[in-house]
Amino acid sequence: xxxxxxxxxxxxxxxxxxxxxxxxxxxxxxxxxxxxxxxxxxxxxxxxxxxxxxxxxxxxxxxxxxxxxxxxxxxxxxxxxxxxxxxxxxxxxxxxxxxxxxxxxxxxxxxxxxxxxxxxxxxxxxxxxxxxxxxxxxxxxxxxxxxxxxxxxxxxxxxxxxxxxxxxxxxxxxxxxxxxxxxxxxxxxxxxxxxxxxxxxxxxxxxxxxxxxxxxxxxxxxxxxxxxxxxxxxxxxxxxxxxxxxxxxxxxxxxxxxxxxxxxxxxxx
Amino acid sequence: xxxxxxxxxxxxxxxxxxxxxxxxxxxxxxxxxxxxxxxxxxxxxxxxxxxxxxxxxxxxxxxxxxxxxxxxxxxxxxxxxxxxxxxxxxxxxxxxxxxxxxxxxxxxxxxxxxxxxxxxxxxxxxxxxxxxxxxxxxxxxxxxxxxxxxxxxxxxxxxxxxxxxxxxxxxxxxxxxxxxxxxxxxxxxxxxxxxxxxxxxxxxxxxxxxxxxxxxxxxxxxxxxxxxxxxxxxxxxxxxxxxxxxxxxxxxxxxxxxxxxxxxxxxxxxxxxxxxxxxxxxxxxxxxxxxxxxxxxx
Numbered sequence: 001x002x003x004x005x006x007x008x009x010x011x012x013x014x015x016x017x018x019x020x021x022x023x024x025x026x027x028x029x030x031x032x033x034x035x036x037x038x039x040x041x042x043x044x045x046x047x048x049x050x051x052x053x054x055x056x057x058x059x060x061x062x063x064x065x066x067x068x069x070x071x072x073x074x075x076x077x078x079x080x081x082x083x084x085x086x087x088x089x090x091x092x093x094x095x096x097x098x099x100x101x102x103x104x105x106x107x108x109x110x111x112x113x114x115x116x117x118x119x120x121x122x123x124x125x126x127x128x129x130x131x132x133x134x135x136x137x138x139x140x141x142x143x144x145x146x147x148x149x150x151x152x153x154x155x156x157x158x159x160x161x162x163x164x165x166x167x168x169x170x171x172x173x174x175x176x177x178x179x180x181x182x183x184x185x186x187x188x189x190x191x192x193x194x195x196x197x198x199x200x201x202x203x204x205x206x207x208x209x210x211x212x213x214x215x216x217x218x219x220x221x222x223x224x225x226x227x228x229x230x231x232x233x234x235x236x237x238x239x240x241x242x243x244x245x246x247x248x249x250x251x252x253x254x255x256x257x258x259x260x261x262x263x264x265x266x267x268x269x
Numbered sequence: 270x271x272x273x274x275x276x277x278x279x280x281x282x283x284x285x286x287x288x289x290x291x292x293x294x295x296x297x298x299x300x301x302x303x304x305x306x307x308x309x310x311x312x313x314x315x316x317x318x319x320x321x322x323x324x325x326x327x328x329x330x331x332x333x334x335x336x337x338x339x340x341x342x343x344x345x346x347x348x349x350x351x352x353x354x355x356x357x358x359x360x361x362x363x364x365x366x367x368x369x370x371x372x373x374x375x376x377x378x379x380x381x382x383x384x385x386x387x388x389x390x391x392x393x394x395x396x397x398x399x400x401x402x403x404x405x406x407x408x409x410x411x412x413x414x415x416x417x418x419x420x421x422x423x424x425x426x427x428x429x430x431x432x433x434x435x436x437x438x439x440x441x442x443x444x445x446x447x448x449x450x451x452x453x454x455x456x457x458x459x460x461x462x463x464x465x466x467x468x469x470x471x472x473x474x475x476x477x478x479x480x481x482x483x484x485x486x487x488x489x490x491x492x493x494x495x496x497x498x499x500x501x502x503x504x505x506x507x508x509x510x511x512x513x514x515x516x517x518x519x520x521x522x523x524x525x526x527x528x529x530x531x532x533x534x535x536x537x538x539x540x541x542x543x544x545x546x547x548x549x550x551x552x553x554x555x556x557x558x559x560x561x562x563x564x565x566x567x
Contacts (some may be wrong), residue, residue: 019383019441020441020446020447021414021415021442021445021446022414025343028338028342028343028371029339030338030339031339031369035368038368039365042365042368043354046365047354047356047357048356049356103354107352107356108349109353109354110352111348111349112353112366112409114318114319115317115318115319115341115346116340116366116370117369118317118318118319118335119335267320268319
């Protein structure tokens with residue numbers, strides 16, 4: 001006997017009013033870059049992977065600070081000691097940019113995205129901007145956690161909280177976060193495969209740092225992007241500036257440029 | 270109105286779409302038919318600015334797609350219902366589209382209702398069946414209050430009720446002045462839905478025009494007690510009669526002409542009707558296009 005089951009595609013008694021194109025046609029305003037960017041921000045935060053990255057970053061920051069607070073007597077609460085978690089935070093936040101690029105191709109949403117916004121260059125620019133903005137917002141939250149932690153540590157340990165180097169540290173990590181987001185998004189645009197892009201972004205510069213040192217000795221620092229980040233965030237950001245710029249050019253500007261060109265031309269299937 | 274003029278796409282030495290020209294007028298539903306790999310999807314991607322044509326042009330209401338100020342406000346497009354992010358809910362997906370098209374967010378909820386998905390709005394798209402994704406894709410295509418709809422295989426994965434619902438929606442939309450272009454390989458569904466037909470084979474248009482006229486050209490199918498005698502009689506009268514594997518005759522003549530010959534030769538007919546419909550037409554058109562190519566290649 002046949003049992004009456006609802007149809008597989010769950011048609012409730014759908015609204016049966018006819019759908020008609022409206023007359024007269026309204027004048028349509030061009031799509032604004034601001035709107036495209038806002039939509040990209042929503043896209044990056046509305047998926048589970050995007051939310052997971054943001055939540056993980058805040059959780060890591062909170063966990064590290066809480067651990068430090070338990071050791072407030074042996075580890076004096078200072079910007080110097082508490083900001084050590086920032087490089088990890090920067091690397092993790094950069095995943096937002098990377099996922100924003102690759103998701104379009106792995107989930108095939110590029111088909112919809114580039115149909116609704118045929119000018120791909122604008123969409124890609126909006127993605128870089130949205131990822132940077134989100135990373136900076138998350139970084140601001142992490143700063144708040146760190147600063148709160150230092151203050152609390154000062155109270156717990158009973159000696160004055162030490163904020164020396166904080167102003168410059170905050171600034172330089174903002175710059176580095178944007179560089180890292182751009183780098184990761186560039187790798188994402190380059191390969192369009194999440195796994196490949198993540199591996200390339202995380203592993204390639206590290207492997208290079210090891211192999212390059214063995215092969216090129218001190219010349220390797222010309223292409224060591226993590227050392228460049230380290231120098232830029234140090235007390236003397238201008239040390240070895242030509243080397244830093246060369247490394248950034250090789251690991252950030254080059255992949256990003258090639259990635260953008262490939263994404264502009266990639267066939268959408 | 271959609272206007273494709275001499276549209277060609279060449280990949281290295283392979284011609285995917287070869288000099289395709291046709292128009293879709295307001296108030297009509299055009300079915301775009303062809304075997305897999307015939308160039309349907311490539312044509313639709315060129316139409317929507319995703320793939321640059323090698324030569325030729327395509328305009329919608331006079332403008333190339335990519336030059337439209339906000340394309341979704343004129344043309345509703347669904348090229349692949351599966352190409353939706355599984356991690357977002359149906360409602361989130363539609364709200365993103367609404368924002369991009371500068372439509373109020375409430376329109377997203379309204380469209381969910383229009384396609385019968387209001388109860389599934391807060392479920393992740395990853396948990397939707399293909400039929401539900403088709404409905405979601407159609408809601409997205411309708412989001413910007415378009416005058417033109419371009420749908421690639423919209424009935425794919427839908428149950429019979431869903432197919433009937435969509436047919437009604439499209440016929441209403443066209444009946445009120447909208448332009449619809451849809452591709453499909455479900456021939457029965459196409460025959461029941463469209464009023465114009467464009468058939469593509471090996472990248473070339475092999476037939477185009479009003480559905481009725483094209484089907485009228487597919488002749489008459491007749492069965493008789495003595496098929497052989499009837500076939501000879503018809504051929505003597507100058508008609509082309511061809512014996513089908515199922516034992517029926519297909520005659521390039523009207524039912525009246527066949528009946529006249531049968532009466533004159535006292536043949537006993539057991540069945541007399543229109544030609545094989547869209548399916549026969551389809552294989553006749555695209556089959557010959559394929560063999561033309563094989564012959565040219567040999």
